[in-house]
Amino acid sequence: MLTQAVQLAKKTIPRRHRWLLRARRRHGSWFLRTPDRRLLEGKIIPYFAGLRGVRRVLDIGCDWYTAGYPRLFPTQQYCSIDIDPEKAHFARGEHRVASLLELDQHMEAASVDLVIANGVFGWGVDGRADISLAMRQIERVLRADGCVVVGWNDTDERRPDPLAEILEAPGFAPFAIPNIKAASVVTDTAYRHTYHFFKKIG
Template sequence: MSQHNRQISSDKDATSLTYSIRQTLSNFPIIRQSAELILPSPLKSWLTSKLMSARPDRQFMESYILPQIAAAPKGKCLFVGCQPYTRHYGTWFMSSSVEFWTTDIDPDSAQWGEPHRHYICGIEAIDAYVPAHSMDVVVMNGVFGFGLNDEADKVKALQAIHHILKPQGHLVVGWNGDPPGQNPLNMSIILQLFKHSTRWPFAPHTTLEGTTHIYDFFTAS
């Protein structure tokens, strides 16, 4: 077996093992809670990153969405929400002509944001920090119902995103179908400001096997 094939096999084995660990911890919450209490913070952060990266929705983000954005000839992308498992997302843009920016309302999360290209603010107030019509893409993944909970704040966030996007700019919304009630398509405001985009090489409403996470791809109206 060649070195390249051995590496692919090793990566697949590692992903499979990590996914199995994540499933085990999900099925046994007492074990997961005990691990969170016992493990030192650096190890906990490393384990969380590995477990999250094994999720089908995160694999889709890293294998398809980020590379597709980075492949554009130029532009600016804003990624909403910073965690240990997103800290490496900027590496897709190191040799790209697209500027990668991040934002998070928590000042402590700046350590996982893009160096020198990070805003400390809630996404519903991003238009106070980012110039109007200056972003080509905004990626908001796992924010609805997990930080952005109030209906009024969701409306403000969508209005602020629309304000900073260029005409025909792109919005990627990743959301979880379980528990129900997080579907952004149920909000009239999103249909007023955006329309589903067919300019991506995947379905405008993308569902993934093995997860209830869904991606919707929009273009600013």
């Protein structure tokens, strides 16, 4: 019944408004209503936002469905970066229009406790050299013991290549977060959205 209603809505709602079918509104912001987002927003972010040592967060890449993310970090300083100037109006608070690959030109070393790099690898940061450079930039901006959440689609079109540049990046160790009890998780989505958690070491 629900599937039929969605199919009918898809045919009758103009294309430019169809994103509403995947959206839900909460606390004045729009969020995506997909299992990977529910996991990120309902478990992963709340875990990190509840850690006393997490005071400053850098989110890489923004869109309409991340505009509410600063509210998920109520006691933290939330900042973001996106290479695309057209995404800047989705950003709330401290935002930089710049490439992750040039992060050292925009943010102090060891100035952030948590980096969220969701949907960036495979969506603009690709190939051995750039993935490796991006991981080095993330390592540099993190404080000692800081963490990074990396999320990507595990599909042939979007899987970061080579994945090893992320999974075996020097300076990081896999970090199992307690409320998931694992250092990685594949979500129940057609695009097999996958999260990995790492802690900066050394």
